[in-house]
Amino acid sequence: MFDPRLLRAFVAIADTGSFTQAAERLHSTQSTISQQLARLEQAVGQGLIDRAARPVRVTAPGERLLGYARRILALQQEAETLLADRAGTAAIRIGVPEDIVTLPMSEIFARFAERHREVRLDVTTGLSRDLDRRFRAGEFDIVVVKEAAASPDHRATFPEAMAWFESAERARPWTDPVPLVTFPPGGLYREAMFERVDRARRHWYVAFTATSLASVLTAVAAGLGLSLLPRAAAEGCGIRPYGGFGEAAAMAVSVYSWEDAGEIGLLLGHIKAVLQGRYEAYRAPFGI
Known part of the structure; x- marks a missing residue:
């Protein structure tokens, strides 16, 4: 495996045609640049720079290596940039029934993602009973389900007309x-x-x-x-x-989460606020 420091010295010499200018570009000394080039040449077993030329220039083997050296250094820079950006490195897994993913709910998800770039929201829609089963199995951090009655461990529950x-x-x-x-x-x-x-x-x-x-x-x-x-x-x-079967009983829309602190707690609060607004208009018929 090529040492990126040696490749960087080689590319700088090839670009500038000078050990002195290569040292200035890399904020190093001429002797260090010379040593790094010598180590790289020893590793490949061939001379890469014609030191007798003025300005110095790459040899035939050096020309073959130069393109690969640039690509290796570019990939290294790309990887360093990617790893330095923590966007999406932590996931919050959310399960919701399909009709809960309204525009206001989606906007909450979008704004949360913008303000917390390190968090990736993994949202899954499905039937409530399946979502509840998967939450209990640890597959979701937050889940919204519809049920006949809320379980004691709910974080919030709302009547759905x-x-x-x-x-x-x-x-x-x-x-x-x-x-x-x-x-x-x-x-x-x-x-x-x-x-x-x-x-x-x-x-x-x-x-x-x-x-x-x-x-x-x-x-x-x-x-x-x-x-x-x-x-x-x-x-x-x-x-x-249709009134042929009379008034239907309300169902419960319940929110569950394993924790209510940190970023999960913050998102949980937003979800509860959206649901509060969604069902506020439908409470009167049930005397709530």
């Missing part, structure tokens, strides 16, 4: 069997939907299943069936409340 929805443009009398638009098995809303329709002694079938909230909203707007959805996520999506 729920409602049944149908298409605003393609609504029709929903006779049995009632078509339902749902998330896949394991989705929290899916089981609540089945239980409520069963209590009403109605027959039903799953007409459409989607893994994303956007797809569920689109299917309901197209008239494929009914769905139980958060009121906060349904606005402006071409759907309207």
